[in-house]
Amino acid sequence: MRDPMPIHLLILSFAVISGCAARGTSADSGDLHIRNFRQGLMHSRVYEEGSRFTYRDNGPCVVKGRVESRCMWYGFEFNFDASQWRSRLSCTTTFSEPTYLVSPRKRATEPQSTATYTVTLRGFSGRFAHPEYQVGASEPSNLLTICSHSGKEVLRFQMTID
Secondary structure: OOOOOOEEEEOOOEOOOOOOOOOOOEEEEEEEEEEEEEEEOOOOOEEEOEEEEEOOOOEEEEEOOEEEEEEEEEEEEEEEOOOEEEEEEEEEEEEEEEEEEEOOEEEOOOEEEEEEEEEEEEOEEEEEEEEEEEOOOOOEEEEEHHHHHHHEEEEEEEEOOO
């Protein structure tokens, strides 16, 4: 049974793993080069690539420190080369409908239209993965994510969950 209210989780502890549709397959801000971008259904890695999916449970969700239900995991991954050992991306995801955001530690009390977060890349090169999840879908949910580095947009991608 679907939960009538969509809930998104933006995991704030990112997995360093790896990673098609973000401004082509690569982006460059001068001192950061992103390549092999992929998005889709995932756990620790993207296992089904795409930008539109029908909601389906594919794993457990942790909300406020406990497994609350099954949910749909999705996200993005990429490879990177950087001129500095630590690089930060500033990312914003905009939701087509106000959405209750949750994390392993808390649940938002009011629905949000955007979520802003920082991605820290460690090392001069590597792989990065950012998993997220959604509990239920009562209507299509359109997400637009834009990430910038040093004030320059390096990632822009969309996902729809029906």
